[in-house]
Amino acid sequence: MAAETGDSIRVAVTGAGGRMGREVIEAASDRDDCEVALAVNRSPVDPVAGVEVRDAADLPALLAGADPAVDVLVDFTGPDSSVEYVTAAAGAGVACVVGTTGFDDEQEAAIADAADAVPVLRASNFSRGIAALRRAVSAAAAALPGYDVEVTETHHNGKVDAPSGTALTLLDDIEEARPDLDERVHGREGDAPRTDGEIGVHARRAGDIAGEHEVLMAGDENVLELTHRAGSRRVFAAGALDAAAWLAGRDAGAYDFTEVLE
Ligand SMILES: NC(=O)C1=CN([C@@H]2O[C@H](COP(=O)(O)OP(=O)(O)OC[C@H]3O[C@@H](n4cnc5c(N)ncnc54)[C@H](OP(=O)(O)O)[C@@H]3O)[C@@H](O)[C@H]2O)C=CC1
Numbered sequence: 429m430a431a432e433t434g435d436s437i438r439v440a441v442t443g444a445g446g447r448m449g450r451e452v453i454e455a456a457s458d459r460d461d462c463e464v465a466l467a468v469n470r471s472p473v474d475p476v477a478g479v480e481v482r483d484a485a486d487l488p489a490l491l492a493g494a495d496p497a498v499d500v501l502v503d504f505t506g507p508d509s510s511v512e513y514v515t516a517a518a519g520a521g522v523a524c525v526v527g528t529t530g531f532d533d534e535q536e537a538a539i540a541d542a543a544d545a546v547p548v549l550r551a552s553n554f555s556r557g558i559a560a561l562r563r564a565v566s567a568a569a570a571a572l573p574g575y576d577v578e579v580t581e582t583h584h585n586g587k588v589d590a591p592s593g594t595a596l597t598l599l600d601d602i603e604e605a606r607p608d609l610d611e612r613v614h615g616r617e618g619d620a621p622r623t624d625g626e627i628g629v630h631a632r633r634a635g636d637i638a639g640e641h642e643v644l645m646a647g648d649e650n651v652l653e654l655t656h657r658a659g660s661r662r663v664f665a666a667g668a669l670d671a672a673a674w675l676a677g678r679d680a681g682a683y684d685f686t687e688v689l690e
């Protein structure tokens with residue numbers, strides 16, 4: 429059973445000292461539908477928005493001993509730690525919202541295993557604008573057969589994974605609508621022209637840009653550009669907490685952010 433309207437859910441935040449972890453804790457402090465019951469980080473950090481940050485190595489014991497219990501763990505960390513934390517949450521019967529990107533196939537499988545035990549909701553991007561962009565891109569790709577498609581993402585200089593998780597999601601969407609596009613060309617250099625099956629993929633890293641994604645579709649004498657820009661990380665934190673409130677109390681299984689928005 430999902431949490432009833434009006435209930436405040438108890439959230440555990442991993443990576444509490446990171447850019448997104450801090451943003452999630454700060455966003456939760458402004459909401460009535462959730463409270464941060466537990467915050468952990470690998471490295472020691474000072475309290476965030478008045479919330480004490482505990483040692484992430486103790487997460488399994490902290491989850492098991494939480495009274496009242498934690499409802500949902502919200503994870504924005506790295507692929508290795510995300511698998512570790514989600515596995516710990518599954519062991520403790522705690523639902524998970526996962527925003528971390530950059531998983532390899534083995535790590536993807538480990539997260540999928542956790543969804544056999546608890547509800548797990550993942551999204552490469554928790555902004556509603558990207559959810560709308562995905563729908564627009566799918567429709568445009570299907571409507572424009574034969575057009576050349578290029579995806580460009582731009583992020584802050586601290587981002588580790590490239591291309592971004594969102595860019596990979598958009599690429600999956602484009603390939604589903606245009607099965608003839610079956611070769612991802614990352615960056616481009618050399619002396620050969622573009623081939624028909626290519627999708628160009630470009631990752632830029634600069635300054636403190638929160639996240640920009642652009643899909644360009646070009647045919648003869650007309651060009652369509654669809655762009656989303658996140659103004660700050662607040663939008664991702666709000667979406668992740670909306671997802672946590674939606675997920676609490678649901679059955680075990682894998683869920684998608686688009687379901688929260690339906
Ligand atoms: N889905 C979405 O909407 C969004 C997803 N993201 C994704 O969230 C993730 C985090 O991004 P961001 O907050 O900017 O990153 P930061 O580098 O600012 O923070 C990363 C956090 O994860 C911890 N961490 C990283 N690696 C490990 C590890 N191996 N073991 C334990 N802890 C670890 C860090 O701990 P420590 O302090 O000890 O280093 C830190 O708390 C990325 O994958 C990013 O792509 C980001 C924004 C939005």
Ligand SMILES: O=C(O)C1=N[C@H](C(=O)O)C[C@H](O)C1
Pocket residue numbers: 529552553554583584587588591592593594595638639640
């Ligand atoms: O690392 C980030 O900052 C972001 N990561 C996500 C991604 O990889 O797509 C989402 C957002 O663009 C910000």
